[in-house]
Amino acid sequence: MGTAKLGLEQILYVREDGGHLIIEPVEAEAVSLEELVANISEDNRHGEFNFSRSVGREAPL
Numbered sequence: 001m002g003t004a005k006l007g008l009e010q011i012l013y014v015r016e017d018g019g020h021l022i023i024e025p026v027e028a029e030a031v032s033l034e035e036l037v038a039n040i041s042e043d044n045r046h047g048e049f050n051f052s053r054s055v056g057r058e059a060p061l
Helices: 033-038
Strands: 012-017 020-025
Touching: none
Parallel strands: none
Antiparallel strands: 012 020
């Protein structure tokens, strides 16, 4: 994979061209924090979520 410059879990574009199988890495588009925050809306915003129980002297939720 090093020679092909591919990594584990990398997204690939696979196509056939004239009987040849072409495999190309999909380049991730760079997105700024400002662009991500601009897309936050009431529809896609979630509340707080507690993933575990208290293990010490944390305040109970």
